[in-house]
Amino acid sequence: MKKIEHIGIAVKDLEASNEVYAKLFGKQAYKTEAVESEGVKTSFFKVGKNKIELLEATKEDSPIAKFINKRGEGIHHIAFDVTDIEAEIKRLKKEGFIVLNDKPKKGADNKLVAFLHPKTTNGVLIELCQEIVS
Numbered sequence: 001m002k003k004i005e006h007i008g009i010a011v012k013d014l015e016a017s018n019e020v021y022a023k024l025f026g027k028q029a030y031k032t033e034a035v036e037s038e039g040v041k042t043s044f045f046k047v048g049k050n051k052i053e054l055l056e057a058t059k060e061d062s063p064i065a066k067f068i069n070k071r072g073e074g075i076h077h078i079a080f081d082v083t084d085i086e087a088e089i090k091r092l093k094k095e096g097f098i099v100l101n102d103k104p105k106k107g108a109d110n111k112l113v114a115f116l117h118p119k120t121t122n123g124v125l126i127e128l129c130q131e132i133v134s
């Protein structure tokens with residue numbers, strides 16, 4: 001793993017939260033994107049070298065909706081940048097982590113992503129992401 005790629009925050013209302021975080025950072029989100037397959041709308045802010053992702057559920061049974069129902073708004077996941085996501089998945093499975101999707105899937109912000117079950121990472125949802133080079 002190379003570095004933290006971004007921190008994901010689950011929000012109830014993306015538009016309202018975009019305003020809050022734009023005030024906080026002193027600038028607007030640099031992109032907003034829906035990921036239909038995950039049932040989310042996302043926005044991304046750059047803060048120096050770091051990124052913050054806000055996520056709002058677009059379906060009631062999406063993971064973000066379930067998270068907010070259970071735990072309320074707040075930090076949802078930490079994403080780490082990896083060079084070879086398939087190799088990382090293999091390595092982490094061997095180490096005993098539960099990978100939620102064995103096959104990397106297309107996530108927001110032009111990334112291939114995979115998630116580790118929080119049960120095996122002390123309650124923290126970990127996202128692996130690899131930039132898609134086109």
Ligand code: ZN
Binds near residue numbers: 006077127
């Ligand atoms: Zn993310």
